Amino acid sequence: MAHGVAGVLFREIQGILEVLVVEEDRDDERTGKKKGMLSIPAGWINEGEEPEEAICREFLEESGREVQATGFLGEFPVRAFSALAFRVNLLSDEVQRTSEYLNPRWIPCEELLAMEVGKVRPIALDILWQALRTTQAETPAFQLMFPYSSHV
DSSP: OEEEEEEEOEEEETTEEEEEEEEOOSOBTTTTBOTTOEEOSEEEOOTTOOHHHHHHHHHHHHHOOOEEEEEEEEEEEETTEEEEEEEEEESOSOOOOOTTOOOOEEEEHHHHHHSOTTSBOHHHHHHHHHHHHHSOSOSHHHHHHSTTOSOO
8 A cells, every 4th residue: 555644733823723734736536635625734755765754845845844753643544545644843934935835824723623524635634633632732722622631
């Protein structure tokens, strides 16, 4: 089975937990992408490339941001392949436009999770939920989203 990678990058702004998303630029039946859908940065692992290297490359290509993989979230099946998902941290605030730049933007996690079916790739939501479950409740924004649990 072929493998891809996907990554989640959080930030907290004024007590609101946000995630970086990208906007798909084309339909792809093989991966379930639809043009205009929101997703998290993701892509294929190149031959000879480690998964952690692949997600850092994909983030740079799709969002223009340099990141570091900080935690493995799991393997998620997507049609004929599986995505190895990672939590990532931002290394630099500088944004570099690339040829694969996919209109990245920050969106509150609650807003993304509440979007109707068809506006967000389902795999992105599955990975986001896993990232939230494994995030320690250290930030006020996380505690506001999940006030009755130290972990989701």
